[in-house]
Amino acid sequence: MSVTTEAPVTQGPSLKAAFSDYISRVKAGDIGALPAVLGLVALCAIFAGISEFFFTSRNFANLLTQAAPVIVIAMGLVFVLLLGEIDLSAGYAAGVTGAVLVLLISNHNVPWYLAILAALVVGMLFGLILGTLVARLGIPSFVVTLAAFLAFQGILLLLAGEGGTISISNKYILAVENNNLSVSQSWIFYIGAMGLYVLSGLNRINTRRKAGLKTELIKLWAIKTIGLVVITFVGQLALVAERGDPPRISTKGIPLIVPVILLMLVIGSFVLNRTAFGRHIYAVGGNAEAARRAGINVKKVRTAAFVICSGIASIAGLLFASRANSISPTTGGSSTLLYAVGAAVIGGTSLFGGKGKMRDAILGGLVVAVIDNGMGLLGYGAGIQYLVTGGVLLVSAGVDAFSRKGANAS
Amino acid sequence: MTDPILSLKGINKSFGPVHVLRGVDFDAYPGEVTALVGDNGAGKSTLIKCIAGIYTPESGDIFFNNEKVTIHGPRDSTALGIEIVYQDLALCDNLDIVHNMFLGREVKQGFILNEANMEALARQTLDGLSVRTVKSIRQTVASLSGGQRQTVAIARAVLWNSKVVILDEPTAALGVAQTEQVLNLVRRLADKGLAVILISHNLNDVFEVADNISALYLGQMAGQVKKKEVTTSQVIELITTGKSTPFSGVRS
Numbered sequence: 001m002s003v004t005t006e007a008p009v010t011q012g013p014s015l016k017a018a019f020s021d022y023i024s025r026v027k028a029g030d031i032g033a034l035p036a037v038l039g040l041v042a043l044c045a046i047f048a049g050i051s052e053f054f055f056t057s058r059n060f061a062n063l064l065t066q067a068a069p070v071i072v073i074a075m076g077l078v079f080v081l082l083l084g085e086i087d088l089s090a091g092y093a094a095g096v097t098g099a100v101l102v103l104l105i106s107n108h109n110v111p112w113y114l115a116i117l118a119a120l121v122v123g124m125l126f127g128l129i130l131g132t133l134v135a136r137l138g139i140p141s142f143v144v145t146l147a148a149f150l151a152f153q154g155i156l157l158l159l160a161g162e163g164g165t166i167s168i169s170n171k172y173i174l175a176v177e178n179n180n181l182s183v184s185q186s187w188i189f190y191i192g193a194m195g196l197y198v199l200s201g202l203n204r205i206n207t208r209r210k211a212g213l214k215t216e217l218i219k220l221w222a223i224k225t226i227g228l229v230v231i232t233f234v235g236q237l238a239l240v241a242e243r244g245d246p247p248r249i250s251t252k253g254i255p256l257i258v259p260v261i262l263l264m265l266v267i268g269s270f271v272l273n274r275t276a277f278g279r280h281i282y283a284v285g286g287n288a289e290a291a292r293r294a295g296i297n298v299k300k301v302r303t304a305a306f307v308i309c310s311g312i313a314s315i316a317g318l319l320f321a322s323r324a325n326s327i328s329p330t331t332g333g334s335s336t337l338l339y340a341v342g343a344a345v346i347g348g349t350s351l352f353g354g355k356g357k358m359r360d361a362i363l364g365g366l367v368v369a370v371i372d373n374g375m376g377l378l379g380y381g382a383g384i385q386y387l388v389t390g391g392v393l394l395v396s397a398g399v400d401a402f403s404r405k406g407a408n409a410s
Numbered sequence: 411m412t413d414p415i416l417s418l419k420g421i422n423k424s425f426g427p428v429h430v431l432r433g434v435d436f437d438a439y440p441g442e443v444t445a446l447v448g449d450n451g452a453g454k455s456t457l458i459k460c461i462a463g464i465y466t467p468e469s470g471d472i473f474f475n476n477e478k479v480t481i482h483g484p485r486d487s488t489a490l491g492i493e494i495v496y497q498d499l500a501l502c503d504n505l506d507i508v509h510n511m512f513l514g515r516e517v518k519q520g521f522i523l524n525e526a527n528m529e530a531l532a533r534q535t536l537d538g539l540s541v542r543t544v545k546s547i548r549q550t551v552a553s554l555s556g557g558q559r560q561t562v563a564i565a566r567a568v569l570w571n572s573k574v575v576i577l578d579e580p581t582a583a584l585g586v587a588q589t590e591q592v593l594n595l596v597r598r599l600a601d602k603g604l605a606v607i608l609i610s611h612n613l614n615d616v617f618e619v620a621d622n623i624s625a626l627y628l629g630q631m632a633g634q635v636k637k638k639e640v641t642t643s644q645v646i647e648l649i650t651t652g653k654s655t656p657f658s659g660v661r662s
């Protein structure tokens with residue numbers, strides 16, 4: 001063998017090796033979820049220290065339902081951001097599809113499940129148009145979706161009628177953002193979800209071991225898993241505690257939106273990490289030319305990402321309708337889209353494409369919601385809230401750009 | 411003499427008014443390294459892109475194992491067993507080594523990616539090529555050195571029992587040690603029975619590993635010769651003037 005400049009490095013299975021592995025990943029531009037998690041914990045600690053109400057179970061449950069629509073839009077945006085594209089119209093896509101849902105149910109007596117399906121189809125159609133314009137005609141996504149942002153806003157105005165709101169009273173739709181699992185259901189859900197998480201982790205380690213491959217360090221995996229169990233257990237305790245106004249109203253249990261979002265997380269992560277399509281999304285975002293030469297249909301992948309993004313926005317539309325009992329001409333407007341993009345980026349998704357995860361949407365969405373909620377509790381107005389959220393977003397995008405520079409320098 | 415596994419006859423390719431390839435004949439033989447040389451803009455990259463199916467020639471025939479074939483896209487050439495390692499490396503920085511090696515041809519179980527299987531195969535291929543310089547095959551390509559990246563690109567090309575591997579200036583950006591490493595790898599590919607086509611501007615490299623040398627001059631094939639039968643200066647003449655003082659044997 002010839003002289004090699006890099007000596008082969010053998011790695012003992014130790015936490016130290018895992019740590020140096022993490023450092024080299026950070027240097028390669030992959031900072032992982034740690035900063036967002038730490039940021040979230042720090043924010044919660046600060047607000048809890050200042051405001052007593054912040055850590056009450058009522059506020060916690062409220063926070064989750066408040067954050068949900070933005071998180072869901074951000075989940076869809078991750079697909080588009082992974083390509084290095086942007087969808088500025090996702091917020092109003094949620095508004096329009098929400099309006100379609102409400103109008104079909106309230107004015108046309110369409111069964112709720114068919115109405116949800118119709119809203120989803122409308123969303124996907126929007127995505128198909130956007131994706132086709134971007135992928136086939138090569139118009140920059142910024143321009144296409146900026147145009148769509150205006151157009152969807154117009155459609156929403158037409159559907160809702162000037163200044164009017166269209167309301168909904170269907171109990172299934174309202175349940176999504178307003179109902180809770182019962183306490184026993186909550187425990188079953190929590191234990192089931194944790195059990196599945198641990199089992200899938202063990203299963204992954206086991207499969208790799210059977211195939212004779214280097215396995216993830218068990219110790220490290222255990223630390224991560226225990227950390228997750230502890231943090232979520234605290235949340236679980238808060239959610240099963242009484243947060244209503246007994247004996248008049250009793251409210252407790254996991255908000256229904258939590259399992260909904262977790263289900264989306266599982267499906268989305270599965271698509272991104274375990275299917276060829278997901279792999280191709282990362283590939284196109286990382287190096288579209290390389291993807292094309294590898295025989296990947298880049299245009300199809302691009303189009304599909306926009307279809308998914310707008311399709312998922314229709315779920316956010318449902319959440320908006322459910323939360324407010326209505327859709328108004330501003331639903332999904334103002335800061336919704338910017339918060340959603342911010343959420344994905346704060347969670348760790350790169351605006352340059354090729355890097356990002358489903359969970360980023362949740363982590364970042366929670367950060368955004370915590371700032372909103374906490375600053376509100378402290379009595380700061382919207383002005384300060386926007387300033388702080390903007391600052392956090394800038395820091396996240398800066399970290400992204402900086403880590404990317406580090407990766408290119410190597 | 412064995413028959414060429416890949417044989418191009420009279421290939422013409424223009425970009426608008428620019429006639430880049432003019433009736434090019436070109437052959438590559440199994441178990442041999444064929445160097446494709448020529449000055450900047452001679453048409454080397456264009457020629458291999460025609461083989462890869464990225465460009466479609468206006469006229470000319472491509473024979474594979476003595477059978478006439480048509481190549482209309484990357485998938486066609488891949489199906490034949492032709493793999494190209496591009497001058498500008500076609501790797502995704504954000505994906506790890508295994509992902510890159512299997513990009514576009516992922517191993518699946520149903521519709522789920524079979525990561526364990528892919529990783530084992532990747533490991534096997536790298537070991538088979540005696541590649542020992544990468545720390546972990548689960549590290550992203552962004553963290554690799556130029557030589558390591560080139561190694562990954564080459565390993566990716568031989569993963570599929572390919573028959574022809576084309577390398578476009580694989581050592582252009584490498585230092586001495588890494589160049590040596592890659593050239594060794596190139597030689598091993600040919601020794602395994604593959605037909606290797608090596609594009610290079612470095613005649614030292616060419617004379618070190620090649621069995622045959624084909625020189626393009628302004629889009630025309632100036633000569634396809636055996637390395638043993640020519641000197642460096644004759645090859646330089648072919649590259650710079652398209653002609654050369656008589657040498658012992660011209661193949662074909």
Ligand SMILES: Nc1ncnc2c1ncn2[C@@H]1O[C@H](COP(=O)(O)OP(=O)(O)OP(=O)(O)O)[C@@H](O)[C@H]1O
Pocket residue numbers: 425428430448449450451452453454455456457
């Ligand atoms: N896509 C294209 N459109 C127009 N002209 C092109 C295109 N690709 C190549 N050419 C032209 O074709 C000629 C041959 O280019 P090619 O890249 O094949 O040369 P090469 O031999 O690979 O050169 P180098 O050694 O610099 O890589 C050049 O004059 C180039 O300008």
Ligand SMILES: [Mg+2]
Pocket residue numbers: 454455456497
């Ligand atoms: Mg070239």
